[in-house]
Amino acid sequence: MKTLKEIQLQLKESKKLILLLKSITGFILFGLLSVVLLFSLVYFEVFGKLPNKEELTSVINEEASLIYSSDEVIIGKIFAKNRTNIKLAQIPNHLKEALIATEDKRFYSHNGYDGQSYARVFFRSLLLRDASGGGGSTLTQQLIKNLYGRQYHGFLSMPINKIKELIIASRIEKVYSKDEILLLYLNSVPFGENVFGVESAANRFFNKSVKELKIEESAVLVGMLKANTYYNPRLHPENAKKRRNTVLQLMNNEAYVSNDVTDSLQKLPIALSYHNLDINATARYFTYQVKKKAEELIKTINETSKSDYNLETDGLKIHTTLNYDIQKIAEKAAKEQLINKQKQLDKELASNRLKNRWLQKQQFTEKDKQKRTIQLFDWDSTKTITGNKIDSLWYYDKMLNASVLVTNPKNGAVISWIGGNNFNTLPFDMVLSHRQIASAFKPFLYATALENGISPCDYFENEEKTYPKYDNWKPQNADYSSTPDKKVALWYALIQSMNIPSVNLYFKLKKEWLIDTCEKLLFPEITDDAPSIALGTLDLSLFEATRAYGTFANNGEMNDLYMISKVTDKKGNIIYESEAQKLERVFTEESTKTLTSILQEAVEQGTGASIRNRYKIKSPLASKTGTAQNYTNAWFMAYTPNIVLGTWVGTSKNDIHFNSGNGSGSSLALPIVANILKEIENNPELKKKYLTSFKISEEISSSIDCPPYREKGIKGFFNRLFGKKKEEN
Template sequence: MKTKLIKFLKYASILLLLVVIGITGFYFSVKNNVFGPVYTTQDLLNYKNETASIIKSEDDVIIGKFFNKNRTNTTYKELPKHLINALVATEDARFFEHSGVDSRSMFRVFIKSILLGNKRSGGGSTISQQLAKNMTGRSEYGFMSMPVNKTKEIIIAQRIESIYSKEDILTLYLNTVSFGENIYGIESAALRYFNKKTKDLTVEESATLVGILKANTYYNPHLNPDHSLSRRRVILNQMANYGYLTRKESDSLIKLPLKLNYNNLKSNNKSGHFIAFVEKESKQILDSLNTANNTAYDVLKDGLVITTTLNSKLQEHANTSFYEHLSIMQELFDKQMANSRTLQNQSNNIAEQHLKKMKISLDSAQIKHKQTIFKWSGLEQDSISVKDSLLLENKLLHAGLIALSPKTGAIKTYLGGINHQRYAYDQIFAQRQLASTFKPILYATALEYGKQPCDYLDNDKITLSDYKNWSPTNADNTFGGKYSLQGALLNSKNVPTVNLFMQTSFVQLDTIWNRLQFNSKLENKPSLALGTANASIYEVARAYSSFANYGKSVTPYAITKIETAKGEIIYEHKEVEPKTVLNETTAKQINEILQNAINRGTGTSLRTKYQVTMPLAGKTGTSQDYTDAWFVGYNPSLVMVSRVGCDSPKLHFTSGLGAGSSLALPLIARTLRFLEQDQTLKKLYSEQFLELTENEELLLACEDFKEDTGFDKILDFFKKKETSFEKQQERIQRKAERKERRKARRDND
């Protein structure tokens, strides 16, 4: 027995010695940069906070910033004693006793984090180690990530302690740590949540801010006040436990309500979606520059100055139009929802589906919490259940609007949603059914391949037997007679459009669709004629720019120039020769027809109600059952596209209030009305369309509509009202083949 014990102790000692040697060897391998460089004391002395990059409009207005760390530094003298006490009591009780590493916590970290790989074990890092992590970040080393990073932080923490005083360390820590919402440093946090300087914080406010550090979203006092109060209670109890407060003082402070004076300057930015778009574009530009020139520019750190194409005045006018129009339409839609049991049931079903996806039970979903709610008057906090908040979200009207130069692609206005802070998803890129905004693409295809504006189309009722007897109708439910191509388009007539679709080669239509750079695939179905294809606001603006630019396509862009903080230009946008995608004649004919759509067709309210006088062509669009409303307005100097609709197509207006002319057109009409009051903007964006030649005018010289003659009526009597889409397609194919054969014979002759 004794021999076995001696043998066991021998092997245990050897094993322990090997472990010690292994740990020591690992420690020194990390220290000697085997796993990448470790900050030296000189690196730590030279440490500087990152600098935000500035974003400017074309008219030299600062519209935003890019940064990794939005901070305003403070000094130790400005840190209240109770803030230091709250931090030390919670994060590192023996801070003033150790030299960067707390040996009592090391064993727990070694067992849980390193040996067991539990990344959430926490509790072992001192303030100095946390500062080391904040200053240097962490790298990925596979299964060795945790031990390597922890060891690096230990080494750097010891170096920090060797060159900085405890007061300096606390100051550095509080200037670098994250307080959520992309803000860094105690001064920025105090301004964000309490709208005051750090030196003016009260004890309970300091406890609230220290409480955020454990999980800066979950304990965010603005987003989750109940969680924040709970965490504040823990902080105040810790302060009492370590003698920084009496129990009576902590109990008294715990009873106080949470009072914020929330001040988020960034959230008030009305160009938030555009700034996000610019950030993405700037990173792509800098990646290319860095690769080509072996540089390391970083938009989030290097204090660059980015000049954009955005016109701040036009952007402001568009924002005002959003508020004025959508706030009214939201009230009208809320009333409709309140009076429609069908829509309420739909909304309830949608909410319950979301709850299932989030794995929240119906009982839990009824519990009320304080939440931030969007209203057009501003973001508000209210005590509301998860389900009720979903029901509110369901009925919100979302919208997007873009304006760009059709000659260059420069983006002049960009509103990607109703509130970027609350709804970061960019509506500019949302794929929704095009409705009648698709029609000019179909008509352009027909004109491009031989049709004329004065060719006439039947307006007689048709039924397609191979599509469940589908029978298209016009918005006014009228039939009979014939519409010219231009008359059918400017009045947005459905029946003649379906007839035109059945006379047009799908291959040709698909070719034009791809030339105009749409991403989705077209389906060869008769309903396509009425706009069942999906596309985004961005794609529609790019496509209609080809009409405005007389058949030449441009690529939208947002950045004209990037400079360093010292004024050195490192990037400047170069104009690219536009690509021809349509014949100039086709574009001019579409432009003339769509000008008439504004002057005497579906867009007349722009002239009559909103009194916009500038040269303009345009097209409204209303998806089936009013699920989405579209409007495009343009001239040779500006293309504007707007779309409005709920997140779910199941929720929508049930009347003409949801039509493109009522819901989407006013966003552009109001913006243009503001524009015309500014002489500088009016001059920039009121370019006239090219005048038509005498021959071009003759090609458009016909009536929009003509009644059937007696002979037409006799023919209609014998004509089959029921037809097959497949047979129509076969006729088109045979006709195209005959045309090709005739052409080939002529070429041979």
């Protein structure tokens, strides 16, 4: 028998238990009422509007606009979010299975939210503090988060956002089928690196379309969804492999893959093929210009057609004129030439005092002199050095840069565009930079002469002379030679790029004639009458020079250059298509063909002869070199009837340069064009399309069939009357 004291104690404990149970019940009821109240407040949109059925029906993911080369290679994207949407038929089954097994294995049985998952989260994650309990969000709820994001509501942010996702998820399940929801999810899910959607991720990490993914590759991408950066296969390959194997095991648990397949796939390394258009893309300078042009086009289209296209979100397709094969050839040619010539320039700079003179011109603070770790552009990788700001500036100031522009003179299409060495590090576009054009200007002077009745066989003085009117200016030929006893034929003066005869030709012309030519060619305004213009003191961009040389290739008519051939919407409907331009007649066809005949001789026996002798280019070609004073700018321009190739090489500033013939146009710029031409010649399709023959009559060709020199005085007169028909060089 229990004593009275024991009974009293038992009653006291029972009261405590009852009180505790009442408290727990009250707490649970309060919690339930709070949840119901919070749910009601969210449902009735106190914490923000929820999308209705109609709005959910029109859900369309933002999609990046794609930039294509003329041969249908994707060379760039324009986006707010880097996303490329795909269709359901493009998704391989193993990708869907990997996603469902890993993220939501009851996806096809729930109605947007999973009660079992919520129970698991409540008891394991919240009550038992077990982090392995996982999250409670279904794929549908994750889709809602991807589409609408989450808002801040103070300490109630998490429950409010979770309730919103639950409500919207149940609504969206009534609007879309399960497969449609899966598609929306895969098109919107983030993979880090500003990449959204599985198609963009497949292209980024494996350089292929999603439909080409292997099982183990799908497992890598699905594994990344848990933590984009930690499981990034480029940044953390070991983490990514472990996570991939976990996904494969989860697929095995759901009987999507057999034990043998799972074991064999888990042993494989991750075969990454990283492809980031932002980092190592071909034609970055070009795609940047295309983006600017496309923005202008879309603005005009929207204004004229009352449409509302968005370049960053509407998945437009921008088809350009760039030839991907020639772009790759040009980039390789420029890179190899600059690596080789940089070594020569560094050697020259090491043996003179130019760096000391450069240092004296700079103004540095003590902070600039402090040593630190610096990353510098290098051709094969990022170069890391221990140095200061002075070292970095010197490195870039003495760096040789190249720009290359290749166009089709028939229509003005840009075939290749290289604006510099590396867009990320050196974004300033050298194609548009104005530099002294040097002797590459002379063909425009000589064409003006031909237009105004001067013959290729007219002769000009080649004797040095001082011009007091122009500050005692005394022009000299590049090799310092002169022929006081002989005059030189116009055609020969041009192919040898002689300065003295060119100046004499300038004085024979009316200045207005040359100004008119330059205006028609859309050159910068000529503001003075200095005769040095004849030698190329005008500053031109490679864009302007190449466009102008297209006039020679196109029988005297000039096309403006363009890059975009057409723009389509995501369904393929054409919303813009380029039209044939109205050509500008600059020179007569006869003058142009005569000049081309002369510039063809420049390839055979003039300043461009190494094209034949050294590089063994066999195709018909007309060309002209350009070397600015003190070797500050090197140019080479070449063309056929169907292609114009222009290149400029130099440093970013004119105060650092070669002090020898290594910096001439024929040595520094010509090899880039030569190596491009060599690769085009080796490609039958490209050769047939671009390296076509000139159609020049025998009458015009024979118009330059006269001796290069003619002796002055009585002796010259009798030689012409009775003597040689062709004098030797």
